[in-house]
Amino acid sequence: GYTLQDINNDKVPELIFAILDNEKQGKGYYGKDIYAVYTFVDGKIKFVDEGWARSNLQLLPNNMLLMRGNSSNTDYVLVLEDLLPNGNKRCVDMYFTRSKNGNAAVNGLDVYRNDVGRDDVAASQKTNMTADDFFDMGAEMAGDSVKLELLPLKECKQRGFKGLAMQYLECMGVHELQDAKFDLSKYEQVSVPNPFKGADVIFRSTRNLEEFRLLELASGKSVYSKDLLMADEKLVLHLESLETIPKNGISFKDDAGRERRFAILQSGKDGSIYLQEIE
Known part of the structure; x- marks a missing residue:
């Protein structure tokens, strides 16, 4: 499904594609997991971000984008970003994990934090968080994410953006x-x-x-x-x-x-x- 929602307060809504929940609510369709976000800058469409199997993307109530993903069973990342009026994302907070001495077990992970938006140990501070703390924080944030009202793609020609x-x-x-x-x-x-x-x-x-x-x-x-x-x-x-x-x-x-x-x-x-x- 798709929706229009202004998430950077520039009075021009972003185009968001997301996964429809299996069940309708009333006459509406809803979903949390975002496939892609596009914005409009200087008269042109601009790609913002995408979500996929190993990079879950959701919107928080304060209009920040929450991304949770992993590239291996030891390298996980959680990023909070906001969208600027120029169409660029700005990292507000980032957490990521690295293995302790090559230990691949979950309890063998260190958690790092920065606001530069790169999973770079040299540019980050090691936290006192455990891996469980890291995963619990991500799950709690995801639980607070916004349920977007969506229009089914199959109804695009009939409805346009009517019904949101x-x-x-x-x-x-x-x-x-x-x-x-x-x-x-x-x-x-x-x-x-x-x-x-x-x-x-x-x-x-x-x-x-x-x-x-x-x-x-x-x-x-x-x-x-x-x-x-x-x-x-x-x-x-x-x-x-x-x-x-x-x-x-x-x-x-x-x-x-x-x-x-x-x-x-x-x-x-x-x-x-x-x-x-x-x-």
């Missing part, structure tokens, strides 16, 4: 705001009836959303509706508690004319708020 929705939506808890004194008085306040142990959530979109609804998921009833929610409108949603099974969600029509429904959930790991497409 997830990357235009933003949902976050008030507690996630960097400035605790952030003024919410200009936001429209929307509340579900009698929220028990309520949770306050900010919702916004970078696209106009037709037939926007705030839903009570158990009954499917709409507790708030708007024929057109404009891209510059921001809502504070006063919802039921998010600590257990999600009770509230949103729906709207995407640019392909399909109703899309998303549950509003809270991560059990860090308390962050996120959306998950549902039927």
